[in-house]
Amino acid sequence: MxxxxxxxxxxxxxxxxxxxxxxxxxxxxxxxxxxxxxxxxxxxxxxxxxxxxxxxxxxxxxxxxxxxxxxxxxxxxxxxxxxxxxxxxxxxxxxxxxxxxxxxxxxxxxxxxxxxxxxxxxxxxxxxxxxxxxxxxxxxxxxxxxxxxxxxxxxxxxxxxxxxxxxxxxxxxxxxxxxxxxxxxxxxxxxxxxxxxxxxxxxxxxxxxxxxxxxxxxxxxxxxxxxxxxxxxxxxxxxxxxxxxxxxxxxxxxxxxxxxxxxxxxxxxxxMNWQVTLAWLAALSLVLGNLIAIMQTNLKRMLAYSTVSHVGFLFLGLANGTPEGYAAAALYAICYALMATGSFAAIILLARQGFEAEEISDYRGLFRTHPWFALMILLLMFSLAGVPPLFGFWAKLAVISAAIDAGLLWLAILALVFAVIGAFYYLRVVKVMFFDPPSDDVRIEPQADVQLRWVFSANALAMLVLGLFWSPLMEMCLRAFGAA
Structure with missing residues (x-):
C-alpha cells in the first residue's frame, strides 16, 4: 500500500x-x-x-x-x-x-x-x-x-x-x-x-x-x-x-x-559480454573521436568529436564493472560536465550579434587583447587534454587505472596513446590565442555580461583548484557507489 x-x-x-x-x-x-x-x-x-x-x-x-x-x-x-x-x-x-x-x-x-x-x-x-x-x-x-x-x-x-x-x-x-x-x-x-x-x-x-x-x-x-x-x-x-x-x-x-x-x-x-562490448566501444570512440577532431577548423565541431573521445575515456570506468570503476566513471563525468560548460561558455564570451566565434581562427591573438580570458581558456583546453595538475588529468588517471584493474591493459595503453594525440588539437587553440597576430574580430564587448565573466573565470579556475584537491571528490564518488 x-x-x-x-x-x-x-x-x-x-x-x-x-x-x-x-x-x-x-x-x-x-x-x-x-x-x-x-x-x-x-x-x-x-x-x-x-x-x-x-x-x-x-x-x-x-x-x-x-x-x-x-x-x-x-x-x-x-x-x-x-x-x-x-x-x-x-x-x-x-x-x-x-x-x-x-x-x-x-x-x-x-x-x-x-x-x-x-x-x-x-x-x-x-x-x-x-x-x-x-x-x-x-x-x-x-x-x-x-x-x-x-x-x-x-x-x-x-x-x-x-x-x-x-x-x-x-x-x-x-x-x-x-x-x-x-x-x-x-x-x-x-x-x-x-x-x-x-x-x-x-x-x-x-x-x-x-x-x-x-x-x-x-x-x-x-x-x-x-x-x-x-x-x-x-x-x-x-x-x-x-x-x-x-x-x-x-x-x-x-x-x-x-x-x-x-x-x-x-x-x-x-x-561479462556487455563489459567487453563497452571496452570495444571505448576503443572505437578514442580512435575516431581524436583522429577526426584533429581535422576540424570549427571549434564547436572540434568539441563535438572531442566529446566522442571523452566518452571513450568514461567507458573505461564503466567497462570495469565494479563499484570502483563506476566511481571513476562518475568522477570523469563530473569533470567533463564542468569542462564542457566552460568550453562552450568561452564561445559565448566572444560571440556577439552577427559574430558567433565558432571558428578556431576567430581566437587569433586573444592573449594580446584579453590576456586574462585567454589564460582561462588555456586552463580549460589543458584540462580537456589531461595536462597535470589540472582536474582532467586526475579524471583520466582514475578511469585508466580502472581499466587496468579490470585486466584491460590493451585499452589503457590505447587510451594513453590517444590522450597524447588528442592534446594536439587542444594545443592548436592555445597556439592560435597566444602566438598568432590578433584579428579585428577578436574582442569582448565592454558591455558583456559581468555575471558571465565572473562565473566563467570561476569555472575555469575550478579546473586548477579541483586538480590540486581532487581526492575529496573522488572519496565522495567512492562512498556514493559503495566502494568505500
Whole structure:
C-alpha cells in the first residue's frame, strides 16, 4: 500500500515539477521587459531542489526504494543530481546574454531545460525499466525542442530534425532491448530483474543477451559513443551555442546514471559480454573521436568529436564493472560536465550579434587583447587534454587505472596513446590565442555580461583548484557507489 511517506524520497522531483509548472504559468503574465525575473526564479528553483537533495530523507537511511520499487534514492543518484544542478545553473548564467542578443530570451528556454533536468533525475533514480525510459524520453523530447528553439535559423532546424530522427531510432532500439529484458525475466523491476536473470537458461538467456546488446546500443547513442555518434557533430554545430552548452554537459551525467542502473543493478555480473562490448566501444570512440577532431577548423565541431573521445575515456570506468570503476566513471563525468560548460561558455564570451566565434581562427591573438580570458581558456583546453595538475588529468588517471584493474591493459595503453594525440588539437587553440597576430574580430564587448565573466573565470579556475584537491571528490564518488 502506498502511503504519504513513500513520496518523501521524491521531494526534490516533486518540487522541481511543481515549481516548473508554476514558472510556466508565471511566464504567461510577465512582460518581455521583465523576463529577467524568470531567469532568477529558475536559479532559485535549482537552489531549493539542491537543498532538498542535500537534506536526504528525514528519518530514513539511504538507499531507499518506494512506490513499489519504481523509484530508488541512494548516494549515487544524489551525487549525480547535485552536479547536474550545477551544470544547469551554469547553463542559465552563460546562456542569458547570448539569448538576449539574438531575441531568444524567452521563458520556453528555462522551462525546457528544467523539464529536461527532471527527466535526468528520473533516469538517475529509476527503480524500474519503465521509469528509466520515461525519464529518458522526457530528456530527449525537451532536448529536441531546445535545439529547434530558434525557428528562423535553418541550421538549428536541420540539426533538430537530424537529432529527432536519430534519437527516435536510438530510443526505439533501447525500448526494444528493455522489452527483451522483460520478456526474458518477466519483470520490469530492476532489482528483481537481476535475481530472475541469474537463473535463466537456454533460449531465455539468449533473449536476455540480445536485450543487453540493444540496451548498450541505446546508451551508446545517448552518450555519443562511436559508432553511434553521427548525430553529435551536426547537432553541436547547428544548434545555438547556448543549447549546445546544455546538451553537451548535464545529460552525460544522466546517461551515466542510467548506465549504472541498467548495467550494475539490472544485468551486472550476469554475463561479462556487455563489459567487453563497452571496452570495444571505448576503443572505437578514442580512435575516431581524436583522429577526426584533429581535422576540424570549427571549434564547436572540434568539441563535438572531442566529446566522442571523452566518452571513450568514461567507458573505461564503466567497462570495469565494479563499484570502483563506476566511481571513476562518475568522477570523469563530473569533470567533463564542468569542462564542457566552460568550453562552450568561452564561445559565448566572444560571440556577439552577427559574430558567433565558432571558428578556431576567430581566437587569433586573444592573449594580446584579453590576456586574462585567454589564460582561462588555456586552463580549460589543458584540462580537456589531461595536462597535470589540472582536474582532467586526475579524471583520466582514475578511469585508466580502472581499466587496468579490470585486466584491460590493451585499452589503457590505447587510451594513453590517444590522450597524447588528442592534446594536439587542444594545443592548436592555445597556439592560435597566444602566438598568432590578433584579428579585428577578436574582442569582448565592454558591455558583456559581468555575471558571465565572473562565473566563467570561476569555472575555469575550478579546473586548477579541483586538480590540486581532487581526492575529496573522488572519496565522495567512492562512498556514493559503495566502494568505500
Amino acid at each position: 502506498i502511503t504519504s511517506a513513500d513520496f518523501l524520497p521524491l521531494l526534490p522531483e516533486i518540487f522541481l515539477l511543481s515549481a516548473t509548472c508554476a514558472l510556466l504559468l508565471t511566464d504567461l503574465f510577465i512582460s518581455p521587459s521583465r523576463r529577467g525575473l524568470v531567469h532568477f526564479l529558475a536559479l532559485a528553483i535549482l537552489a531549493v531542489t539542491a537543498i532538498l537533495t542535500l537534506r536526504g530523507v528525514p528519518g530514513v537511511d539511504l538507499p531507499v526504494r518506494v512506490l513499489s520499487g519504481s523509484f530508488q534514492r541512494d548516494g549515487a543518484g544524489d551525487l549525480l543530481k547535485l552536479f547536474a544542478y550545477l551544470a544547469t545553473a551554469l547553463t542559465f548564467v552563460y546562456a542569458r546574454p547570448y539569448l538576449k542578443d539574438r531575441g531568444l530570451f524567452k521563458g520556453e528556454f528555462y522551462l525546457l531545460v528544467l523539464f529536461a533536468l527532471l527527466g535526468m533525475m528520473l533516469m538517475m533514480s529509476a527503480g524500474t525499466l519503465i521509469v528509466a525510459y520515461l525519464g529518458l524520453e522526457l530528456l530527449a523530447l525537451s532536448s529536441y525542442a531546445l535545439v529547434a528553439l530558434d525557428r528562423d535559423n535553418r541550421r538549428a532546424t536541420e540539426a533538430a530534425v537530424k537529432y529527432f530522427v536519430l534519437g527516435a531510432l536510438a530510443s526505439g532500439m533501447l525500448l526494444y532491448g528493455l522489452s527483451m529484458l522483460y520478456g526474458a525475466t518477466g519483470t520490469v523491476d530492476i532489482a528483481r530483474l537481476y535475481e530472475a536473470a541469474s537463473a535463466l537458461q537456454g533460449e531465455d538467456r539468449t533473449l536476455l543477451l540480445f536485450g543487453v546488446v540493444f540496451v548498450v546500443v541505446g546508451i551508446g547513442f545517448k552518450f555519443g559513443a562511436a559508432p553511434f555518434h553521427m548525430w553529435l557533430p551536426d547537432v553541436y554545430q547547428g544548434a545555438p551555442t547556448a543549447m549546445t552548452l546544455f546538451i553537451g554537459s548535464a545529460p552525460k551525467l544522466a546517461a551515466l546514471g542510467l548506465a549504472y542502473r541498467l548495467f550494475d543493478n539490472a544485468v551486472g555480473g550476469i554475463d
